[in-house]
Amino acid sequence: xxxxxxxxxxxxxxxxxxAVHETSLSIEEGEFMVFxxxxxxxxxxxxxxxxxxxxxxxxxxxxxxxxxxxxDPSERDVAMVFQNYALYPHMNVFNNLAYGLKNRGVDKATxxxxxxxxxELLQISQYxxxxxxxxxxxxxxxxxxxxxxxxxxxxxxxxxxxSNLDALLRIKMRLEIKKLQRKMGVTSxxxxxxxxxxxxxxxxxxxxxxxxxEQLGTPIEIYNNPHSVxxxxxxxxxxxxxIDAELKNNTLITEDFTIPNFLSDFNGNxxxxxxxxxxxxxxxxxxxxTIDLVEQLGSDNIVYGEMIGGKELCFRxxxxxxxxxxxKSSLEIVENKFYVFDxxxxxxxx
Amino acid sequence: xxxxxxQIFAHLILFLGMMVMIIPIWIAFASSTHENxxxxxxxxxxxxxxxxxxxxxxxxxxxxGFSQEITATKMFINSFIMAIGIAAIxxxxxxxxxxxxxxFRFKLATPLFWLIFxxxxxxxxxxxxPSYQIVSDLKLTNSYTGLILPLVASATATFFFRQFxxxxxxxxxxxxxxxxxxxxxxxxxxxxxxxxTMIAAMFIFMFVYGYSQYLWPLxxxxxxxxxxxxxxxxxxFMEGYEGGNLPRIxxxxxxxxxxxxPPVVVIIFLQRWFIKGLIQTEK
Numbered sequence: 194x195x196x197x198x199x200x201x202x203x204x205x206x207x208x209x210x211x212a213v214h215e216t217s218l219s220i221e222e223g224e225f226m227v228f229x230x231x232x233x234x235x236x237x238x239x240x241x242x243x244x245x246x247x248x249x250x251x252x253x254x255x256x257x258x259x260x261x262x263x264x265d266p267s268e269r270d271v272a273m274v275f276q277n278y279a280l281y282p283h284m285n286v287f288n289n290l291a292y293g294l295k296n297r298g299v300d301k302a303t304x305x306x307x308x309x310x311x312x313e314l315l316q317i318s319q320y321x322x323x324x325x326x327x328x329x330x331x332x333x334x335x336x337x338x339x340x341x342x343x344x345x346x347x348x349x350x351x352x353x354x355x356s357n358l359d360a361l362l363r364i365k366m367r368l369e370i371k372k373l374q375r376k377m378g379v380t381s382x383x384x385x386x387x388x389x390x391x392x393x394x395x396x397x398x399x400x401x402x403x404x405x406x407e408q409l410g411t412p413i414e415i416y417n418n419p420h421s422v423x424x425x426x427x428x429x430x431x432x433x434x435x436i437d438a439e440l441k442n443n444t445l446i447t448e449d450f451t452i453p454n455f456l457s458d459f460n461g462n463x464x465x466x467x468x469x470x471x472x473x474x475x476x477x478x479x480x481x482x483t484i485d486l487v488e489q490l491g492s493d494n495i496v497y498g499e500m501i502g503g504k505e506l507c508f509r510x511x512x513x514x515x516x517x518x519x520x521k522s523s524l525e526i527v528e529n530k531f532y533v534f535d536x537x538x539x540x541x542x543x
Numbered sequence: 544x545x546x547x548x549x550q551i552f553a554h555l556i557l558f559l560g561m562m563v564m565i566i567p568i569w570i571a572f573a574s575s576t577h578e579n580x581x582x583x584x585x586x587x588x589x590x591x592x593x594x595x596x597x598x599x600x601x602x603x604x605x606x607x608g609f610s611q612e613i614t615a616t617k618m619f620i621n622s623f624i625m626a627i628g629i630a631a632i633x634x635x636x637x638x639x640x641x642x643x644x645x646x647f648r649f650k651l652a653t654p655l656f657w658l659i660f661x662x663x664x665x666x667x668x669x670x671x672x673p674s675y676q677i678v679s680d681l682k683l684t685n686s687y688t689g690l691i692l693p694l695v696a697s698a699t700a701t702f703f704f705r706q707f708x709x710x711x712x713x714x715x716x717x718x719x720x721x722x723x724x725x726x727x728x729x730x731x732x733x734x735x736x737x738x739x740t741m742i743a744a745m746f747i748f749m750f751v752y753g754y755s756q757y758l759w760p761l762x763x764x765x766x767x768x769x770x771x772x773x774x775x776x777x778x779x780f781m782e783g784y785e786g787g788n789l790p791r792i793x794x795x796x797x798x799x800x801x802x803x804x805p806p807v808v809v810i811i812f813l814q815r816w817f818i819k820g821l822i823q824t825e826k
Binding site: 244245246265266267268269271272273275276277279281282283292293296297340344 | 712714715717718719720721722723724725728732733736737
């Protein structure tokens with residue numbers, strides 16, 4: 194039993210759409226869990242079921258050992274930060290923070306003390322008398338966080354809170370959220386479709402696709418050992434390269450090259466997955482490409498090229514090496530780091 | 544240059560429009576300050592006369608009507624009570640019914656809303672006999688309740704409130720829920736303050752609507768104690784036609800000028816919110 198237990202939870206909307214399918218998950222106290230997946234995969238629905246904003250069609254959710262399926266959202270002691278912040282436009286920042294406490298019958302002196310303490314922590318003290326409309330995106334974000342923090346809830350829920358911010362601010366707030374969560378030690382669930390956010394924030398990561406958790410683990414585990422084509426393609430940037438191949442008698446055969454001595458019982462059509470950072474130009478490389486696009490990031494170059502069969506491939510190389518369009522290059526797989534997936538099921542082949 | 548001319552032109556049009564509105568009121572006001580004889584012999588007046596105080600105090604204090612029981616002052620009070628009652632209750636009822644329709648997702652919400660909307664097609668004048676029957680059965684004729692109650696349901700206001708509530712993002716409700724607000728609290732703490740400009744605008748509309756009711760008070764009241772300004776306009780000071788006296792035209796003008804004042808006062812008080820409510824929402 195964890196702190197938050199999600200047990201075989203299913204969500205079916207009245208129109209018959211199945212958003213979440215028999216999902217089970219256990220979150221430890223103080224853990225930072227991130228749900229990541231493409232839009233419409235059910236990650237937000239799962240979060241909203243924890244918050245109590247969606248009914249649970251089947252299954253159980255319990256918090257701190259207590260079943261909360263039928264508990265009203267206001268009594269679950271959870272706090273949520275919404276994508277558009279949902280600040281109360283007619284109340285000033287102080288009242289935005291204080292509203293939840295007032296409704297819980299906290300006495301005025303305590304409310305004041307807690308609001309000041311929280312606003313100190315988030316550096317929004319000077320805005321306590323302002324309305325949300327005059328605040329900048331980052332400040333609104335902080336107020337939204339403050340509203341969650343001030344109540345000292347059992348669990349924080351974040352529903353893509355950074356997606357309305359510009360790129361720089363997003364990175365800054367990402368760090369702040371992480372630091373804050375560490376400092377306060379509050380169990381948190383963070384929903385995002387951004388794999389960088391997911392990797393950087395998470396203690397543990399749940400990659401969700403089509404309403405099921407495809408893989409659960411620490412970010413590094415998931416990066417190093419993706420269990421399926423979906424997870425491998427979703428985590429990592431630029432995306433992993435996938436090359437069609439046939440696995441026959443322990444040998445991988447593609448149109449362009451072969452990899453011998455891949456020991457497996459499996460025979461049939463497969464996909465070879467190679468991360469861009471695990472490809473490097475080399476004289477003895479077997480993968481031949483013609484370079485057709487170079488993205489210069491300064492520290493790195495992301496180089497795109499076409500294989501003989503016309504398949505697009507991409508690799509990462511240090512920024513100080515130049516490439517010319519139209520050049521031929523041969524690549525080798527660094528340290529034999531590649532993955533093989535069953536083409537039909539999408540599962541990894543050992 | 545072009546810009547300047549178009550500005551002058553625009554202001555000219557506005558000025559003409561203003562004149563069209565103001566001149567009749569001015570003539571009524573100017574005429575109300577003369578003696579009856581002067582108006583009868585010389586026609587309406589552009590300039591001020593010297594009978595202002597006399598005419599106005601006569602209007603406010605002299606009893607009129609068939610049985611000489613009512614003064615204009617009393618009629619103003621009646622009209623004011625009726626208009627305030629109608630406006631206030633209309634705003635309360637329609638904001639609450641819109642709240643129910645938008646936020647409580649019961650099955651019949653949409654059909655019910657359209658049912659309310661359809662009542663726009665059945666104004667009071669059309670249903671005046673059944674309405675009278677009901678009010679009379681309830682023994683509410685000759686009472687403020689009877690004047691106000693049949694007019695308090697408003698499809699228009701319900702519709703406006705519904706549209707406004709629908710534009711409020713769902714997250715606000717969800718966030719409030721997580722902050723421990725029940726639906727009543729959400730209504731009081733969120734919807735009311737967010738729609739206050741809307742409420743002001745609706746209140747003005749409904750006040751003017753209530754104030755200018757003619758047919759309903761005419762049918763409803765048999766006691767002169769409940770006469771209202773608009774219906775009284777025709778009846779009061781009518782003795783002039785029957786006796787050998789002069790028609791009391793100056794007093795009638797004074798009465799008309801006085802009857803304009805209450806709606807104007809309400810608008811002046813609420814206009815700041817009223818304009819905001821029409822052009823923007825506070826979000």
